[in-house]
Amino acid sequence: MIPGAADYDIDLTVSDAAIDRLLSVTPADVEPATELSYCRNVFVPLTTACRYTCTYCTYYDPPGQADLLTPDEIREICQRGADAGCTEALFTFGDDPDDRYTAIYDQLSDLGHESIHEYLREACEIALEEGLLPHANPGDQTREQMATVADLNASMGVMLETTAEVQAHGGPRGKSPGQRLATLRTAGELGVPFTTGILVGVGEDWRDRAESILAIAELYERYGHIQEVIVQPVVENERWQGGSPDLATMRRVTAMARDGLPDEIAVQVPPNLAPARELTDCGVDDLGGVSPVTVDHINPEYEWPALRELEAVAEAAEVPLTERLPVYERFVESGWLPPAIAAAIDADTAAGERFRAVLDCASPVDP
Numbered sequence: 001m002i003p004g005a006a007d008y009d010i011d012l013t014v015s016d017a018a019i020d021r022l023l024s025v026t027p028a029d030v031e032p033a034t035e036l037s038y039c040r041n042v043f044v045p046l047t048t049a050c051r052y053t054c055t056y057c058t059y060y061d062p063p064g065q066a067d068l069l070t071p072d073e074i075r076e077i078c079q080r081g082a083d084a085g086c087t088e089a090l091f092t093f094g095d096d097p098d099d100r101y102t103a104i105y106d107q108l109s110d111l112g113h114e115s116i117h118e119y120l121r122e123a124c125e126i127a128l129e130e131g132l133l134p135h136a137n138p139g140d141q142t143r144e145q146m147a148t149v150a151d152l153n154a155s156m157g158v159m160l161e162t163t164a165e166v167q168a169h170g171g172p173r174g175k176s177p178g179q180r181l182a183t184l185r186t187a188g189e190l191g192v193p194f195t196t197g198i199l200v201g202v203g204e205d206w207r208d209r210a211e212s213i214l215a216i217a218e219l220y221e222r223y224g225h226i227q228e229v230i231v232q233p234v235v236e237n238e239r240w241q242g243g244s245p246d247l248a249t250m251r252r253v254t255a256m257a258r259d260g261l262p263d264e265i266a267v268q269v270p271p272n273l274a275p276a277r278e279l280t281d282c283g284v285d286d287l288g289g290v291s292p293v294t295v296d297h298i299n300p301e302y303e304w305p306a307l308r309e310l311e312a313v314a315e316a317a318e319v320p321l322t323e324r325l326p327v328y329e330r331f332v333e334s335g336w337l338p339p340a341i342a343a344a345i346d347a348d349t350a351a352g353e354r355f356r357a358v359l360d361c362a363s364p365v366d367p
């Protein structure tokens, strides 16, 4: 049983036989992708407050130091992103700020909001007004929280990271694999196209990696909502000196993800954190979100590569590089989008033209 799953009434077990089979997969067993995709986004770190203190994470700030962007700041970031041709506003949180973050709650109250999700809703409205499609990645969410914002998001996400209980999540405020799975289940129940992923090198073993991939596949089988799975290595930073997985590990786990997930789920590696050129033959489909205007606030020490570098990765793999929206096309075509998002894409505006041009994009991009 996956740790914490019973606490959230999650009936999900992965068989030993399925894990053993996936553990036998090597890069030679998977096909390289026939194209690589990416999305142009702006990072909007709504708040750096987080109730957890994962030992590898430089995103969160402790109480008293955490920021909350103002509506004007959100609008300014979104305007710059839209001007630069982005399609996605990537809203990030830590997990729910807890009651230690009194300054954040005072700021929310001054802005007329009782919760961070209420404020996220306002932020999504601003993004849509400025011509971007929201994709919120606000950590674990209850059903009520996700329902507060789901109708204003093209897609949402949370990293499962691992189904194992690891020390890196430990301590008095540790996050639980069961809670993450519950968030993935909630997204399925609410019909939200969803991004998730595994974090490699935080203390999990190979069986844990296989179990994590298969747990995601099982939830997808039930709900059909997972659009992509990120295979992300942990990286050294000021809080984590525990090392990073080597290339052989990343190649094997990427191939396992490709093999263990249905073909329609994209396998993504973030090229600012992983050696993307050496992984493309392991079944990588997507290079993630790249931002021409903001740094990656979750891993600020690792700058996003320029779009030309993504082209170089695709050239080395001898496949075309295509731009995509923050929601994958198959969800657009099959009616998964909430009305506000469908209307934004259909609108007879500059933003609508940009979104439709990306949907029609079948040729190599002009970076």
Ligand code: SF4
Pocket: 050, 051, 052, 053, 054, 057, 058, 059, 060, 093, 094, 095, 139, 175
């Ligand atoms: S990894 Fe996520 S949940 Fe953990 S401390 Fe960082 S922001 Fe919070």
